[in-house]
Amino acid sequence: MTARPPGFIDAFTPSMLYAGDASGRPTYQFAYGCPRTALLPLEELKDALDRSLSAPLGRRLLQYGNLNGHPGLLEALVHRLRAWGLRNAAPETLLITCGSTQALDMVCRALGRPGGEAVTEAPGYPGFLGAAEVQGLSLLEVPLDGDGLDPERLEHCLASARERTGAVPSFVYLIPDYQNPAGVLLHPGRRQALVEVAARAGTVLVEDLTYHELRYDGPEAPPLGSLDPTNVVSLGSFSKTVCPGVRLGWICARRDLVLRLRRYGSLLGLSALLQEAVFLLIREGTYDAMLARYRRSYREQRDAMVEALSRHLGPGSGARFTRPQGGFFVWLELDPSLDADSLASRCERSGVYALPSRLFHPAGRPCPPGLRLAFCFEAKDRIAHGVEILARVLRGEARGAGRAAAG
Amino acid sequence: MTARPPGFIDAFTPSMLYAGDASGRPTYQFAYGCPRTALLPLEELKDALDRSLSAPLGRRLLQYGNLNGHPGLLEALVHRLRAWGLRNAAPETLLITCGSTQALDMVCRALGRPGGEAVTEAPGYPGFLGAAEVQGLSLLEVPLDGDGLDPERLEHCLASARERTGAVPSFVYLIPDYQNPAGVLLHPGRRQALVEVAARAGTVLVEDLTYHELRYDGPEAPPLGSLDPTNVVSLGSFSKTVCPGVRLGWICARRDLVLRLRRYGSLLGLSALLQEAVFLLIREGTYDAMLARYRRSYREQRDAMVEALSRHLGPGSGARFTRPQGGFFVWLELDPSLDADSLASRCERSGVYALPSRLFHPAGRPCPPGLRLAFCFEAKDRIAHGVEILARVLRGEARGAGRAAAG
Numbered sequence: 001m002t003a004r005p006p007g008f009i010d011a012f013t014p015s016m017l018y019a020g021d022a023s024g025r026p027t028y029q030f031a032y033g034c035p036r037t038a039l040l041p042l043e044e045l046k047d048a049l050d051r052s053l054s055a056p057l058g059r060r061l062l063q064y065g066n067l068n069g070h071p072g073l074l075e076a077l078v079h080r081l082r083a084w085g086l087r088n089a090a091p092e093t094l095l096i097t098c099g100s101t102q103a104l105d106m107v108c109r110a111l112g113r114p115g116g117e118a119v120t121e122a123p124g125y126p127g128f129l130g131a132a133e134v135q136g137l138s139l140l141e142v143p144l145d146g147d148g149l150d151p152e153r154l155e156h157c158l159a160s161a162r163e164r165t166g167a168v169p170s171f172v173y174l175i176p177d178y179q180n181p182a183g184v185l186l187h188p189g190r191r192q193a194l195v196e197v198a199a200r201a202g203t204v205l206v207e208d209l210t211y212h213e214l215r216y217d218g219p220e221a222p223p224l225g226s227l228d229p230t231n232v233v234s235l236g237s238f239s240k241t242v243c244p245g246v247r248l249g250w251i252c253a254r255r256d257l258v259l260r261l262r263r264y265g266s267l268l269g270l271s272a273l274l275q276e277a278v279f280l281l282i283r284e285g286t287y288d289a290m291l292a293r294y295r296r297s298y299r300e301q302r303d304a305m306v307e308a309l310s311r312h313l314g315p316g317s318g319a320r321f322t323r324p325q326g327g328f329f330v331w332l333e334l335d336p337s338l339d340a341d342s343l344a345s346r347c348e349r350s351g352v353y354a355l356p357s358r359l360f361h362p363a364g365r366p367c368p369p370g371l372r373l374a375f376c377f378e379a380k381d382r383i384a385h386g387v388e389i390l391a392r393v394l395r396g397e398a399r400g401a402g403r404a405a406a407g
Numbered sequence: 408m409t410a411r412p413p414g415f416i417d418a419f420t421p422s423m424l425y426a427g428d429a430s431g432r433p434t435y436q437f438a439y440g441c442p443r444t445a446l447l448p449l450e451e452l453k454d455a456l457d458r459s460l461s462a463p464l465g466r467r468l469l470q471y472g473n474l475n476g477h478p479g480l481l482e483a484l485v486h487r488l489r490a491w492g493l494r495n496a497a498p499e500t501l502l503i504t505c506g507s508t509q510a511l512d513m514v515c516r517a518l519g520r521p522g523g524e525a526v527t528e529a530p531g532y533p534g535f536l537g538a539a540e541v542q543g544l545s546l547l548e549v550p551l552d553g554d555g556l557d558p559e560r561l562e563h564c565l566a567s568a569r570e571r572t573g574a575v576p577s578f579v580y581l582i583p584d585y586q587n588p589a590g591v592l593l594h595p596g597r598r599q600a601l602v603e604v605a606a607r608a609g610t611v612l613v614e615d616l617t618y619h620e621l622r623y624d625g626p627e628a629p630p631l632g633s634l635d636p637t638n639v640v641s642l643g644s645f646s647k648t649v650c651p652g653v654r655l656g657w658i659c660a661r662r663d664l665v666l667r668l669r670r671y672g673s674l675l676g677l678s679a680l681l682q683e684a685v686f687l688l689i690r691e692g693t694y695d696a697m698l699a700r701y702r703r704s705y706r707e708q709r710d711a712m713v714e715a716l717s718r719h720l721g722p723g724s725g726a727r728f729t730r731p732q733g734g735f736f737v738w739l740e741l742d743p744s745l746d747a748d749s750l751a752s753r754c755e756r757s758g759v760y761a762l763p764s765r766l767f768h769p770a771g772r773p774c775p776p777g778l779r780l781a782f783c784f785e786a787k788d789r790i791a792h793g794v795e796i797l798a799r800v801l802r803g804e805a806r807g808a809g810r811a812a813a814g
Contacts, residue, residue: 032471040469046460053453062447062652064439098505098677114521134670245469247678263541270505271654271681 028386030373031353033180033240033328038379039297040243044286048277065272068262069096069250072279080282081252084212085226086234089252095262098270100210100237100249104128107171107206107233108135109264110257117161117169121149123331123360123370125180125208128173139362140169146322148186149174151193158201171204171233176224178211178327181360181372185325188221195228204257209236210249211327213291216299218325230254233261238278240328240376241291246274298328304380305330305373305387312391319394321373328376333368334394340369343397347371352390435793437780438760440587440647440735445786446704447650451693455684472679475669476503476657479686487689488659491619492633493641496659502669505677507617507644507656511535514578514613514640514658515542516671524568524576528556530738530767530777532587532615535580546769547576553729555593556581558600565608578611578640583631585618585734588767588779592732595628602635611664616643617656618734620698623706625732637661640668645685647735647783648698653681705735711787712737712780712794719798726801728780735783740775741801747776750804754778759797 052061068074074091081089097103104127112118114136120128122141132139142149142157154172162168176186186194198205207224225234237249248270251261281287306323309330313319318335332354334340340356347354357370373390375383459468475481481498488496504510511534519525521543527535529548539546549556549564561579569575583593593601605612614631632641644656655677658668688694713730716737720726725742739761741747747763754761764777780797782790 034470037466037470040466042460042466042469045469046457049456049460050453053449053456059444059447059449062449062452062650063441063444064646064651239471243469244471245678245680247676269654271652271678273652274678274681 025351026382027351027353028382028389029353029377030375030383030386030390031355032377033374034377035240035243035294036297036301036377036379039294040245041281041286041290044281044290045243045246045277048280048286049273052273052276052280061273061276063272065269065275067265067269068092069094069270070272070275070279072283073248073275076279076282077250081234084209085222086229086252087226088229088254093252093255093258095251095258095265096270096275097235097249097251097265099239099244099247100208100235101127101131102265103235103237103249103251104131104173104208105134106251106261106264107173107235108132108137110260111171111204111206111233112137113170117165117167119154119157119169119172119203120362121174121179121182123181123357123367123372124173124362125175126359128208129360129362132173133363137170141361141365144179144182144184146184147190148176148179148184149190149194151190151197154194155197155201158197158203162201168201168203171206172198173206173208175208175210177209177221178214178324178329180211180327181329181355182331183322183324183327183329184331185218185221188219191222191224192227195224195232199228199231204231204233206233206235209234210240212236213241214295214298214328215326216295216302216324225252233257241294242278242281242287246278247271248274248278298376300380301375301378301383302330304383305375308384308387309373309391312388313394317391317395328374330373330375332371332373334370336368338369338394338397340371343369343394344371346393346397347390350389350393352386352393354390432758433789434758434760435789435796436760436784437782437790437793437797438762439784440781441784442647442650442701443704443708443784443786446701447652448688448693448697451688451697452650452653452684455687455693456680459680459683459687468680468683470679472676472682474672474676475499476501476677477679477682477686479690480655480682483686483689484657488641491616492629493636493659494633495636495661500659500662500665502658502665502672503677503682504642504656504658504672506646506651506654507615507642508534508538509672510642510644510656510658511538511580511615512541513668513671514580514642515539515544517664517668518578518611518613518640519544520577523574524572526561526564526576526579526610527769528581528586528589530588530764530774530779531580531769532582533766535615536767536769539580540770544577548768548772551586551589551591553591554597555583555586555591556597556601558597558604561601562604562608565604565610569608575608575610578613579605580613580615582615582617584616584628585621585731585736587618587734588736588762589738590729590731590734590736591738592625592628595626598629598631599634602631602639606635606638611638611640613640613642616641617647619643620648621702621705621735622733623702623709623731632659640664648701649685649688649694653685654678655681655685705783707787708782708785708790709737711790712782715791715794716780716798719795720801724798724802735781737780737782739778739780741777743775745776745804747778750776750801751778753800753804754797757796757800759793759800761797 108131225232233253235251320333344356354371361367515538632639640660642658727740751763761778768774
């Protein structure tokens with residue numbers, strides 16, 4: 001299996017987020033799922049860190065942390081996840097991880113086996129695709145529609161895998177809420193059917209709830225883990241709800257899976273200091289206040305992007321896009337005649353950064369042309385302007401493709 | 408292969424470090440390699456974190472960090488490692504890791520293959536043994552003597568592995584400076600021979616330099632990576648020289664190995680904030696001042712332990728112990744008639760915590776009885792007292808064994 005193509009995670013450095021291009025022209029960063037920097041809780045975290053270290057036992061936060069996670073943070077998380085409906089959440093069914101990145105690595109190592117199969121949504125999250133490829137898993141893709149993963153399609157995929165190999169894929173990875181990159185919500189009406197399909201086939205569902213709390217409108221939907229706590233592994237991250245810099249995520253699973261997963265975890269624990277700080281933010285209500293601020297801003301940014309896309313890429317542009325009800329991403333489906341890589345390069349030359357569809361599929365797999373547009377990083381005015389430039393490039397590209405087809 | 412026996416890392420929680428036993432009797436913690444809490448740089452780190460976040464670009468430290476590591480920390484590390492003699496150290500030959508724990512995990516995944524072989528010192532570091540076992544590596548042990556790993560024994564081990572399996576083990580893991588758990592220094596005169604043995608056999612040496620800067624007396628010795636930068640992977644940690652709570656370590660290797668290793672690393676980077684703080688501590692000289700303070704205190708703690716052992720466990724006790732010139736650990740070799748597990752349990756019932764030799768060998772492997780005694784955590788007076796208790800238990804045990812043999 002070839003490695004992930006470079007250009008997504010491999011090439012990322014934070015300075016990219018802020019650099020203009022060489023000529024000093026402004027750039028528009030729709031490529032990476034980084035929160036808007038101005039929203040990040042600088043004062044809140046500074047204060048929480050300071051109080052953590054100033055407490056009578058503050059010096060102990062500089063020692064090794066607990067292996068499964070900071071007991072206070074675990075308790076706070078239990079409370080929160082139960083409110084989401086994950087009724088089996090308990091300190092002994094939880095692990096704190098180094099972001100969802102480590103959670104995905106642990107899942108691929110503990111549930112998959114090199115050469116074995118797992119299922120991903122298509123388009124899928126590159127962080128998961130990379131973790132699976134590194135572990136030598138062979139990925140089966142199930143295409144998404146506007147309501148997320150279709151239980152019938154999944155059932156068919158699992159059945160034909162069993163027919164072909166004699167074994168059912170080890171697990172199915174999905175992002176039910178505001179999927180990365182497609183931006184779609186798994187329809188609440190599909191959720192029960194989905195957990196039943198997985199249980200019947202004898203495979204585990206791994207749901208990534210990273211965007212669960214970033215709902216801007218539309219229906220509320222229960223985590224899959226609330227429908228079947230024994231057969232669903234739920235995981236998430238504090239990167240989008242606190243900030244990426246805390247590098248904290250979590251996994252919630254039934255006890256025997258937790259014991260398998262933790263063998264691949266951080267044997268000497270994660271930073272007790274950062275965990276204590278996040279624990280204080282949750283306990284004192286700052287976390288909820290931050291979430292409200294994030295939702296307000298991201299909703300506006302989403303509106304700005306969707307409005308600009310509607311204005312500049314009407315019918316006839318050959319493009320269609322999702323209208324996400326939460327999360328960070330809009331997916332732009334391109335006219336099949338277009339080449340997404342070349343379009344992304346042309347956009348970049350015009351100062352607009354977006355990621356082409358190829359990065360959201362297992363390496364070397366054919367895929368329909370599309371672009372992921374992250375509305376999380378830029379302020380709304382800049383989003384409107386960046387989309388205008390992108391649309392101009394896209395219309396030029398579409399005309400070019402039309403000419404090529406006619407010629 | 409059976410999993411690591413519980414009781415070492417799996418059972419560790421930081422509260423153990425501080426808890427007296429149920430009756431309120433004081434306990435003596437010689438079990439874990441945790442720095443003495445009173446030495447940890449509380450004010451220094453608090454100040455560095457505060458200044459990091461108060462800087463004009465402080466908010467950016469809450470974003471994702473650079474994937475290979477914080478550029479400033481990488482530069483500071485390059486400077487430092489070159490001063491150690493690792494002349495190939497450069498930002499592109501370095502990776503920042505989540506402690507040496509993640510570095511060991513990456514080494515086992517990138518250099519080993521499930522079912523393949525690797526070599527460890529005996530007794531060996533449980534963090535490495537665990538990482539290797541999780542990855543399915545089969546471990547060959549080479550016993551240490553008072554001068555560390557013997558090049559001839561290593562050569563013999565590699566040759567007989569090749570004879571037996573047709574393949575040379577993927578790599579050799581060793582802690583040349585103040586080995587964990589044995590406390591011995593790899594003799595400077597053995598180092599050149601060792602890198603030649605490995606290069607000739609076609610296997611990689613992985614040296615763990617975690618204790619390199621914690622020298623209290625005795626000769627200075629060059630890292631193996633300074634003798635053969637192409638065939639040695641060097642790694643280390645900031646856990647002992649700053650504090651465990653920063654969860655930062657590093658790997659230095661030739662460029663192609665770095666590219667292999669980073670596939671198994673933290674795809675979305677580690678905390679930029681903690682890296683910035685450690686960078687400031689190094690740049691401003693606080694790191695060196697801290698190191699001087701650590702060396703002074705740990706030397707005294709080492710003296711207290713060695714003196715107490717000499718006083719209470721003279722010839723006739725059946726015990727022999729190392730006199731480490733650096734690092735955190737004394738290794739207590741027990742009379743072959745004794746059972747280390749039962750002795751460690753009896754010590755624990757008397758309030759003294761130490762780890763039995765079984766934990767320093769691959770699971771299920773026979774091993775001579777011994778105890779690892781960490782002198783890093785307790786203050787010198789407490790060390791003297793704890794050793795006195797331990798010696799009393801040990802003498803009782805030795806008499807018991809004598810009686811059993813006689814009976």
